[in-house]
Amino acid sequence: MTIEEFALKLNGREMYGEITYEEKMLAEKFGFVVIFGYSDDTALIRGAISGAIDCNDGGPIYFSYPALLKNRCDNKRCPYFDQEKRYAKVVEAVWDSEGYFWIYKTDIPHAAFDILEDGEKFCRGIVFDIKELAK
Numbered sequence: 001m002t003i004e005e006f007a008l009k010l011n012g013r014e015m016y017g018e019i020t021y022e023e024k025m026l027a028e029k030f031g032f033v034v035i036f037g038y039s040d041d042t043a044l045i046r047g048a049i050s051g052a053i054d055c056n057d058g059g060p061i062y063f064s065y066p067a068l069l070k071n072r073c074d075n076k077r078c079p080y081f082d083q084e085k086r087y088a089k090v091v092e093a094v095w096d097s098e099g100y101f102w103i104y105k106t107d108i109p110h111a112a113f114d115i116l117e118d119g120e121k122f123c124r125g126i127v128f129d130i131k132e133l134a135k
Contacts, residue, residue: 003127006032007111010125015117018125019046027127035061035091036115036125037102043093048130055093055102062088063108065133089133091126100124108132 006027010019018036019027027034027047038044041056051068053061062069062085069088091106100114102123110128114121 001026001030002111003032003109003129004111006030006034007113007125007127010034010036010115010127011113013113013115014119015115015122018044018115024050031130032127033063033130034125034127035104036113037093037123040101043102043104047127053093055095058093058095060085061091061093063091063133064088066130098124 009023019034024046032047033049034046035043038052041054043053043055043061045051045053045068049063049066049068055061064084064087069084089106089108091104091108094103094105095101097103100121100123104124104126106126108128109132110126113125113127115123115125
């Protein structure tokens with residue numbers, strides 16, 4: 001299965017039904033990372049990497065192979081964050097753009113899919129292969 005085929009499976013889903021448990025496990029098996037907006041302030045990551053990131057008003061999400069780094073450090077308990085993020089791959093969460101509440105922009109090769117809310121555009125999510133983070 002390719003990232004494009006996986007994105008096609010998710011395309012057109014309604015909010016809160018974005019990805020099933022079985023699809024999450026399949027993404028994990030294939031090494032795919034799926035990112036989509038979950039509400040007005042959160043990005044969910046599922047598959048080979050899982051997590052939730054606060055993205056209120058958008059901003060960067062950092063990935064360092066083979067994991068999610070985070071998107072910010074607001075205290076002195078993480079003094080190495082600035083150093084670590086220099087080597088990370090970035091997915092930019094963009095709020096209220098191109099007719100969506102959320103879109104995700106990145107230089108990581110990816111495939112996009114649409115999530116709807118009551119039949120209207122809500123989010124343009126992405127799928128990428130975790131191996132791309134090691135390049």
